[in-house]
Amino acid sequence: MEHLPGFREFFPEPIPSGEAWSAAVREHLFERWHAVARRYGFQLYDGPPVEPLELYTAKSGAEIAGQLYHFTDKGGREVSLRPEMTPTVARMVAARERHYKKPLKWYSIPQLFRYERQQKGRLREHFQLNADIFGETNTAADAELIALLIDLLRAFGLSSEDFVIRLSSRNVWQDFYRRHGNSPDRAYDFFQVVDKLERNDPAQSDATLRELGLSLEAVRAFIAQGAPTVELQAVLDNLAARGLAEFVRVDYTVIRGLAYYTGIVYEAFDRHGKFRAIAGGGRYDELVTLVSGGRSNVPAAGFAIGDVVLTELLKERGKLPAIGERLDAYLMIEDESRRGESLSLLQRLRDAGMVVDFSLTPAKPDKQFKRAQEAGAAFTLALDAQLRVRVRHLATREEAILPHEGVETHLRSKLA
């Protein structure tokens, strides 16, 4: 029996297949993400992986509605596996924001889902780090988020030669459309054309733009001039003060597809142009109001970075560490009469926080030693007939004979 199409299985390293992902690689990403987000003072939250369908259909716009992994539950409810985290966190903030000091700096690492009927071979799930700041309209919040995004990528050894943040703003395009467009109620259609400008057929883009009183030529000319607005310059200055200027550039081709964005938006791209966007985000000052039916009004901004493109990018750039089993020690049992005493030593070492494995059943010493090497053990240990511990450092082949009690201290000093 197979797993469902589009879902990944995460095996331990080393993985015998060709996938880039494994549980160890995923954990490597998550651990660094947690560490960097915490360093920025962000706090962890999580929400339900299943949500009422209408949380997405009304809020995110046409871009997401056709891609939802939605179904009818046993109670007859129309529900969906979460396709994104933003509506969930907007609801959570609306419900409890009065109990927290603002601004809130919250992050999460949810698994997200989508289901497009047509596309075969596409993943139906991925993981994302989501980071958001609630309760701050100042562009300083956007800059703090972009700095975090940069450091989330730098944490894996990526530099400004590997990626760039393309910075833009819905406000800029809102103004442009207000000045030049002819159908005020079709602004979102216009944003969709800009969002897909690099992917769609130029003739088709031009046709839609002309319906709106615009033209592809005018839009391209506006993108080409690319001068930062006062709002964007404030973000650039803030990032420059942090020494992060080289990671950002203004690029008005970025506008983001989702309906709820209201201000500064940005996407992180591979400089070599080989991968889809690595991350994206922006300001969504009205979503909390919308989700709470007006009971709560909290401005917000945030971004998401997915595990799939980042893992592929890190693999391609050789930035994924060799991850395998790594034991502090492998406890060899060379004489079965000493298994009981060996188990006692095993427990003591594990109690002391050491990663120790051993052969559950009798095995020849050379087979146990081979297993220790395969498992990447730093040391082998074995009790001799006097119940002293023979410690062997595998890298240097150094050996020492120690009393039963002194082993933890000896190993810890060598491992540190």
Next chain:
Amino acid sequence: MEHLPGFREFFPEPIPSGEAWSAAVREHLFERWHAVARRYGFQLYDGPPVEPLELYTAKSGAEIAGQLYHFTDKGGREVSLRPEMTPTVARMVAARERHYKKPLKWYSIPQLFRYERQQKGRLREHFQLNADIFGETNTAADAELIALLIDLLRAFGLSSEDFVIRLSSRNVWQDFYRRHGNSPDRAYDFFQVVDKLERNDPAQSDATLRELGLSLEAVRAFIAQGAPTVELQAVLDNLAARGLAEFVRVDYTVIRGLAYYTGIVYEAFDRHGKFRAIAGGGRYDELVTLVSGGRSNVPAAGFAIGDVVLTELLKERGKLPAIGERLDAYLMIEDESRRGESLSLLQRLRDAGMVVDFSLTPAKPDKQFKRAQEAGAAFTLALDAQLRVRVRHLATREEAILPHEGVETHLRSKLA
């Protein structure tokens, strides 16, 4: 708009509501679970949260079928949110076991789901640590797993006064039923009666037992004698050699509900009898064969420990640490003309791995100081007019004036 019934939202600490859970508490559990499982040489894996329905209906027995969170997906497939991890990992092992050295020691921390129509107010999701050993029939594997379970609970400060592992075996009841029952094909019905003996109406249990040629009296008498079999004695001896004897006792009331168990089974219980089982597991030597249609035959044993009962237990015993924001430093900006230099210092400290927060927008120094205290900052930092750093240790009120460059080293020595 509300979240769906039975799903939890995990807020950051401090949580204004009465729930025991929060994202911080959950992370506290997960971090310790990861650390202890790794110490035992277990390796992380994960699988899809949605699986084909038949993965569960055929394998787990009546106990689970009525509780599944199942639905029809957009492609017309009968699928289910995973109610347990064992069938998934059995399939993964069957698919790839030839590429790994045995025994495999694998663990995972999945979110699991159930959906019973009748029961209101019951959670429809929870998290579980699952740990399994594949490829070893010897009871040494069961003992290693039980030792791990004990240490997963001891990691939170629980002692043998708080919990006990009740050890039993399907083999014992299989033998009993073979000797005394009258319908060889109804063994699973018999196991179900034993499993529910403590919860169900005794008259009803007795009636079913009499159908099978047995009686409640005979079953109770067998439980009361409770002598360990050779198989169970081996597990007890192994755990005693590790110094863990006080955490285990033979108790034949335990048999486990799921259909696939084949040998040693056990459950962890609160000694005060206040909570449902904290954890449970056992041997399931035929599941990999069953799931793979006979292509792979790997004996297996494992257990699961959930987050809900453990969190409630830890809260009741006062073993949940006070978890809140904990900053290494709060960077105060007392003069807005020094914001740019302050951002530069901020970035340097975060690059050095420190958890540092600051006010995104201009605020009065006393308000910034109050925020530093609320956020649990160890230090406040501020640039003076000469761009030297005034460092203040909040606990001792000690102050120091340092050059811009020396701050990381100073803080790190104080924080260590």
